[in-house]
Structures are given as C-alpha cells and as structure tokens.
Amino acid sequence: MATTMNAKDSTTSTPTRIVWAVISVAFAVLSLRVAFGATPKIVTDFSNSIALSLAFGGLVLLTHYLGLLSLGQGALVGVGAYAALHAVNDFGAPVVWMPLAGLLAGTLVGAVVAIPSLRLPKAYLALLTLSLAVAYPIILKQVDGNLPVTLHGAFVAPSWTGIAEKDEHIWEFFIVAGYAFVTLFLVQGLLRGPIGRAFIASRDEPEAARAFGVPVYRLRLYGVALSGGMAGLAGGLLMIPTNFNDYTHYPEELSIKMFALAMAFGGSRLISSVPAGLVLIFLPVWLIDRNWVVEYGWVGLFKSEGFIYAALLLATAYLTRGKGFMHLSERRKSETSVPVNRQASAVADKLVAIEDRLNQLEELVDERPDIRSRQEMPD
Amino acid sequence: MTDSGGMSLFLQRTFDSLANGSAYAALAVAISMVFRSTGVLNLAQGQLAMFSTYIALVFATGPSPYLKFSSNTDVLGAAWPIWAAILGAIVISMVIGAFTERVIIRPISADPVAAVGATLGLYLLLGAFVRKQWGGRTMFLGSPFPQTVDDRWDIGGARLWHDTLGITLTMIGVLGLLAVLQRRTKVGLAFRAVTSNRTGSVMVGIRVSRVLMLGWALAAGIGALAGGLIAGEINVRPDMMGRLLIFGLAAATLGGLRSPALAFIGGYLFAFLETMLGGYVSFIDSQVTLVWALLVLIIILFVRPSGLLPRGEAWQQR
Structure with a gap:
C-alpha cells in the first residue's frame, strides 16, 4: 500500500504533459467514435462503465491513498441511484441534475458508516461496509418492492447538438462522460495537492502526520465521505442510461468485484479506474457472447466470472502485495528517482x-x- | 393476550432464537480466533462453512447425478449418516483451513490489504465452485437430531424442539471444549502465547506457523460444524451463509474481534434480538431484521467502539 512519496509527485515534466495531452485527445476522439459509430447497446454499456469508473475512483482513493478497505462501494452506488431516481420521481428534480442527489446521498451514507468505524482498527471499516453491501439489496427490496422503479423523465438532446431524438443514448453518453470527466479532473487535482499528500502521510505514518498537525481522523472521514460521494454520483449517473432501478442491481458480489478490480488496477492515479469500469461492464458481456456462463463442472468454473475475479484478487495479492498492477511501474519510477541512503x-x-x-x-x-x-x- | 400467553410467546421466541444463535456464535468465534491470532479479517469464513455444508451434502446423499463430485460418483460409496457426513465435512474443512493459512495467507500476511484481498478471492472462488459444480438450486441436508412434529418438549406453553436443543448443546459443548483446549492444554497455551506476543513465542521455541495453521484449521472446522448443523433449519444454497456471516461479524464486533468468549455471547444476543424484533415489532419482517442488526452494530460502534472488551485492550489494536 505504501507508495514512496517524492518531490516529483506534485509536479509533472513537459514530456509527461505532452503524453497526457495526446492520450486525452485520443480518448476524446475514441469517445466521439464510440458515441456516433457504435450500436445503442454498446454506447449504453460505455456510459455505464464511465459512470462506474467514478465509483472505482472513490475506491482507489480509499485503498491507495488512505490505506482503507471498503467492501460496500456497490451499495453506495445503489444509494446514489436510489436518491437520484427518487429526486426526480418524488421531488420533481430536473433529470440532468439528478446525479447530484446521488452525490449527496453517497457522501452522507459514507460519512455515517465512517464516523464510528474510523475510530477503530481499519478492519472495522471493511466489516461495516461489507455489512452495508449485504444489507442494501434487502433494504431496497423492502422500500421499493420487488418490481423495478422507472425514472419519470427523458433525456432529450438540445437542438444545437444536432442529435436526433431517437438517438438519446448518444446524449446520455455525453452527459455521463461530462460529469465523470469534471469529477475525475477535480478529484485528481485535489489528490495531487496538499490534501493528497496529507492523505498519503496519514496512510503511511499516521503518528508522524498527527505530530505535524495533520488531523488524521478528520482527514480519513473526509476521504471516506468523498469516496462515498463519488460512488453515489456514479449511481446517479447510472440512472441516466439505465432509466430504472431495482434491488437486483446491487448484490454484495458487485461490491466485492469492484474491490477486486480497484485492487488490481489501482495505482496513485484515478485514471486507473477507467479500465476497471470497462472490465466490470464488458466482462459479463464477453462471457455471455461466448456462451460460457451456461457451462458447468470444472470447465464451467474456469470460465466463470467468479473464478476470473478470484484469480485476479489472488494474483494482485501475491504479485503486487495488494498494491495493484499499475503500482509496479510507479514503484520502479520512484525507486530510480530517489537515492536510498541504506545506512540511514x-x-x-x-x-x-x-x-x-x-x-x-x-x-x-x-x-x-x-x-x-x-x-x-x-x- | 393474557399474561401467560404473552410469556409463553416470549419463551417460544427465545427458544426459536437458539439454533440461529448457535450458528452466529460459531461463526463469530471462528472470525475472532483468526483475527486475534493473525490480524486478518477472514471474510471467507462464511463461504468456507457453506462449501463444507455442500461436502456434507455430497457425503450424505451418496451417488447422485445432481451432487456428483467427479464423473465417477462411486468414489464416495453409499450415502453416509448425517452425523458422519458432517464429521467428514469438518475434517475436509479443517484441511482446507490449514491449507488456506499455509498457502494463501502466510506469504502475504504482512500486508493486511493483500490478506483481506486474498480472503475475498477465496470467497469468490468457493462461491463460483459451488455454483458451477452443484448449481444454484436449494437443497436439503436434514438435521442430525430428530425433527418430527412429536420431537419436542412443551415448557411453559412453548415448544422446545429436540433439534434446536441438540444444535445448541452441541455448539456449546464444542465451543466449551475449544475453551478447555485453549486453557488447559499445551497446544492452547501455545496458541494463547502466539496471540498475545508472537515475537516472544518464537523466542521461547513455539512453532508459531504451526500454531497459526492450527488456529485456521479449528476456525474452519467450527464453521463447518455450524453450517452442517444449521443446514437442517435453513436449507443449503450457495448464498446460505451471507446473512449468517453478517450476524457473525456483528457478534464478533461485540467482542472487539478479539474475544471468542464475548463473540460467543454476542452470537446468541444478536439471534435473540433478531427474533424479538421480527416477532414484536410489526413493521420488521424476517428479512429486515438484518438491517436492524446493522443499525445495532453501528450504534454499538458509536457508543462503545471497543465492543464489550475493556477499552484499553481494543484500542491497542490501532
């Protein structure tokens, strides 16, 4: 978990900036290509994966910046989805702003879970969030009933966009991408500044951080609330392409899979949450396309989603000591940039x-x- | 309702909570034992118990097209009696527990995130294995105790079923034996030494790795026993342990995750609370009691973060 801090963490060299600029442009071109060229189903899947990448961003923040474990991120996504949907259906909120209701709800629930558990060893946060993950579908079933609840609203693109009314999936894709881009940009900026460094200090050396005046408990609380808010926002955004919500969308296995992917792809950059979102959405699609989900016995086991995620978790635990595969390259970089005084x-x-x-x-x-x-x- | 009617209803609900309480207590003790000795929160404890219940089911069913373990169903021979099937499952489960500690956890135990990740990997692996090997349908194992309508005692207008009492006494007996093992034997002394000071234990010649392996094996065995006994009450499904695990974790929290004795009490306490809330509060049905357990857990952590442990002991873990 410990990423060695160095002076280069907060500054970026010009070649790196150019590389990032090129990647951003390529990403934007690819997004436009997907939005206008792919089938509505694929576009909707991409919208979902972009939305979920925000929730993964929250998990990366927790696990890789604060060294905390959350096993209830899927439930927090569900909380956000519930809040966003009911903000529109029950309170008449505009559909475009409904993800903010998810953000608010996720932040609140994250804080409520964090306040008692952060006073105790880190295992308690894992324990409480796992309990939340198990309890959430039951609560939702009780509150919303067995049947799906449909969103009372539609996403019609403004005329200046040139997007036809029947192509609402394209407009939805852009709304989701816009929210996600702005949020990831803001949070990444936050993490690259003093707050991010304080997060890392509270993770690696909490006692030293306290001695230097860093309010470790409050900082962790803000971190968990921010992570919950990102998950809640992701839930609100999921309602844009999905348009309905029910209790089967957020089983506890979703939270565990999200944790597995955040652990595997995690690093000190929120961008690592993008591949995690893509895998979570497209892996089941890929398995269904190959008819692997209907196979049973030993062969069926090796081709199952559960086995793939289990293998991913175990490989991450063994090969990277839980720090994620992206961390391997970061570690090499930091090792070369900081000369180690062995005697000291x-x-x-x-x-x-x-x-x-x-x-x-x-x-x-x-x-x-x-x-x-x-x-x-x-x- | 008359006073005696109310009293007998209360008694009935208390009796009803015993079987579930035994399962929660067993899981809570297993979780506490592992956490106390290795500092790892074994989130796969419930899945291990579920898996071993399926093993018991395979033993108890004999050759069956639905419960085959391999293409050669004769490997297992005829159906075993339920007691023998549960015992067989306990032995296999203990081997898996020891194997898990040795092969999966020990190499990465220095990093708690990696260790918890590995236990979650095991959680998913066991779930996938059971679903792909035996499907997701509900199955019935049966109880090792008599379960007909006549197998009961009437006490104060309430019915105490033989299998409920059997499960409770078995669990209390086994956990009592475990306590004796810990307090009165050399192995138990070694276990207590390792949990209290690992470095010191190494220095006095205790083989820490073996003791830890034994701890994981015992925890897996207790979970298997809980799964095998409770299967007669709740049936066998791949998700049968999800709910039990949450109550088990909540009960373990009462003991600050470090005290098996308090975790044991917590298991019965939570089962009692669950039954009473479901029975006396009109808007709480059996499904929603889990939510109330979660709320109680949050309130406990708010009010008394160390659980029922003395404060100093729990805070040392930070």
Whole structure:
C-alpha cells in the first residue's frame, strides 16, 4: 500500500504533459467514435462503465491513498441511484441534475458508516461496509418492492447538438462522460495537492502526520465521505442510461468485484479506474457472447466470472502485495528517482524495532501490574 | 393476550432464537480466533462453512447425478449418516483451513490489504465452485437430531424442539471444549502465547506457523460444524451463509474481534434480538431484521467502539 512519496509527485515534466495531452485527445476522439459509430447497446454499456469508473475512483482513493478497505462501494452506488431516481420521481428534480442527489446521498451514507468505524482498527471499516453491501439489496427490496422503479423523465438532446431524438443514448453518453470527466479532473487535482499528500502521510505514518498537525481522523472521514460521494454520483449517473432501478442491481458480489478490480488496477492515479469500469461492464458481456456462463463442472468454473475475479484478487495479492498492477511501474519510477541512503534506512529500521520491543514490554508490564509494584517496592 | 400467553410467546421466541444463535456464535468465534491470532479479517469464513455444508451434502446423499463430485460418483460409496457426513465435512474443512493459512495467507500476511484481498478471492472462488459444480438450486441436508412434529418438549406453553436443543448443546459443548483446549492444554497455551506476543513465542521455541495453521484449521472446522448443523433449519444454497456471516461479524464486533468468549455471547444476543424484533415489532419482517442488526452494530460502534472488551485492550489494536 505504501507508495514512496517524492518531490516529483506534485509536479509533472513537459514530456509527461505532452503524453497526457495526446492520450486525452485520443480518448476524446475514441469517445466521439464510440458515441456516433457504435450500436445503442454498446454506447449504453460505455456510459455505464464511465459512470462506474467514478465509483472505482472513490475506491482507489480509499485503498491507495488512505490505506482503507471498503467492501460496500456497490451499495453506495445503489444509494446514489436510489436518491437520484427518487429526486426526480418524488421531488420533481430536473433529470440532468439528478446525479447530484446521488452525490449527496453517497457522501452522507459514507460519512455515517465512517464516523464510528474510523475510530477503530481499519478492519472495522471493511466489516461495516461489507455489512452495508449485504444489507442494501434487502433494504431496497423492502422500500421499493420487488418490481423495478422507472425514472419519470427523458433525456432529450438540445437542438444545437444536432442529435436526433431517437438517438438519446448518444446524449446520455455525453452527459455521463461530462460529469465523470469534471469529477475525475477535480478529484485528481485535489489528490495531487496538499490534501493528497496529507492523505498519503496519514496512510503511511499516521503518528508522524498527527505530530505535524495533520488531523488524521478528520482527514480519513473526509476521504471516506468523498469516496462515498463519488460512488453515489456514479449511481446517479447510472440512472441516466439505465432509466430504472431495482434491488437486483446491487448484490454484495458487485461490491466485492469492484474491490477486486480497484485492487488490481489501482495505482496513485484515478485514471486507473477507467479500465476497471470497462472490465466490470464488458466482462459479463464477453462471457455471455461466448456462451460460457451456461457451462458447468470444472470447465464451467474456469470460465466463470467468479473464478476470473478470484484469480485476479489472488494474483494482485501475491504479485503486487495488494498494491495493484499499475503500482509496479510507479514503484520502479520512484525507486530510480530517489537515492536510498541504506545506512540511514538501517538505523531507522533498528529504531523502529527497538520501539516495537519497548511497546511489547509496556504491554507485558500492563498485563502484570504486580511486577511493576514489586520493582517499585523499596528494599 | 393474557399474561401467560404473552410469556409463553416470549419463551417460544427465545427458544426459536437458539439454533440461529448457535450458528452466529460459531461463526463469530471462528472470525475472532483468526483475527486475534493473525490480524486478518477472514471474510471467507462464511463461504468456507457453506462449501463444507455442500461436502456434507455430497457425503450424505451418496451417488447422485445432481451432487456428483467427479464423473465417477462411486468414489464416495453409499450415502453416509448425517452425523458422519458432517464429521467428514469438518475434517475436509479443517484441511482446507490449514491449507488456506499455509498457502494463501502466510506469504502475504504482512500486508493486511493483500490478506483481506486474498480472503475475498477465496470467497469468490468457493462461491463460483459451488455454483458451477452443484448449481444454484436449494437443497436439503436434514438435521442430525430428530425433527418430527412429536420431537419436542412443551415448557411453559412453548415448544422446545429436540433439534434446536441438540444444535445448541452441541455448539456449546464444542465451543466449551475449544475453551478447555485453549486453557488447559499445551497446544492452547501455545496458541494463547502466539496471540498475545508472537515475537516472544518464537523466542521461547513455539512453532508459531504451526500454531497459526492450527488456529485456521479449528476456525474452519467450527464453521463447518455450524453450517452442517444449521443446514437442517435453513436449507443449503450457495448464498446460505451471507446473512449468517453478517450476524457473525456483528457478534464478533461485540467482542472487539478479539474475544471468542464475548463473540460467543454476542452470537446468541444478536439471534435473540433478531427474533424479538421480527416477532414484536410489526413493521420488521424476517428479512429486515438484518438491517436492524446493522443499525445495532453501528450504534454499538458509536457508543462503545471497543465492543464489550475493556477499552484499553481494543484500542491497542490501532
């Protein structure tokens, strides 16, 4: 999880900027090609994957910047979808702005889950979010019933766009892409600044960060709320191409798959969330196209989505120690850019070891107060 | 309703909560044992229990076109009695638990994120295996205890079923044995030493890796027992343990994830709460009790973050 910080983290060289500019232009051209050239089904799938990449961005923020585990990101997406849909259906909100209701709801639920669990070891956040992931479909079924709830609104492109009314999927694609681009841009900017560095400090050296005045608990709380907000926004955006919502959309397995992909593709850049979104949406499509989902037995197992995700998780855990495959290249870069003072590192390691031993001794003394009292007793 | 009628209804609901409470308590104890010894939250604990229940089902069914384990269904021979099938599943589950610790967790145990990721990988792998090997249909294992309508005692106007009491006593007995193993034997002493100070344990010659492997094996065995016993009540499905895992996790939280004894009490407490809420509060049906358990969990973490553990002990984990 620990990404070594260096001075180059917050600045970008000119060649890198050019590379990013070229990638951005290529991405924009590809998006236009997809929007106007692909079938409505493919365009809708792309819209969904772009929306979900925001939720993955939230997960990357949590796992790779804050070192926290959330296993309920799928449920937070569902919360956002629910809020967005009901903002339109029950409160008459304009459809174009409905994802903001998702953003708000996701942020609130994220904060509510985070407030108690962040005071405890990190495992508690994982535990509570997993519980949320399991409970959410049950809650939604209870609240909305068994049948899907349809959005009362349509996305008609303005006349200046030249998009025909029957091609609403193209307009929906652009709305989703616009929201996602702006959000990822803003959050990436946030993470590259002092807040991002404070996140990393609170992840790698929380005690040192506290000593330097970083409010670690509050920072983590903001991080989880921001991550929840991104997931909620993703849920709101999913309602744009999908137009309906029901409890089967957000099973707990969705959260676990999202965690697997965020872990595998994660790195210190939010852009790594884009391939994760694409895999989540297009892998099942690819499996169905090949009729692999209907195969059973051992062959069926190896061709199943569950096996693929399990293999991905285990490979990420083993090969990258949970840091994600993108991190491998980042680590090489940071290793070459920062000369390591081996002697200083060895002294620091020994100091840490001594501190650990002292802590253990303290614990032993706490467990056996009689030893201390005997020691302190005058002869 | 008269007072005696209300009392017998309360008693009935208390009895009804016992079987579920046993399963929650067993899972909570298993989760606490693993977390306490290795610091890893084993999220695959429920799936391991589900998988071993299917193994018990295979043993108990004998050669069957629906439950074949390989193309040669005669490998397993005739159907086994349910007790023997559950015992067989426990043994296999313990082997899988030890294997998981040795092969999957130990190489990456230094990194908690990787370790939790690996347990989630196992979660998905076991779910996929069961769905692809035996399908997603609901199956019936049966209880090792008598389950006919006459197999009950009438106590204070409430019915205490033999299998409910059997499950509860078995679970209490097994977990009691586990406590004795931990407190009275050399293996238990080694386990306690490892959980309290791993470095010190190495220095006094305890083979920490073996002890940890044993801890995972025991946890898997307890989960398998819980799955096998509760299968007669809730039937066997690939998602049968999802709900139980959440209650198990909530119960383990009561013990600060570190105290198997408090986790055990928490299991029965949550089952009691679930049954009473579902029974007495009109707008809460059996499905929504899970949500209330989640709410209770959040409230507990708000009010008392360390669970029922003394505060200092839980806060040391940070």
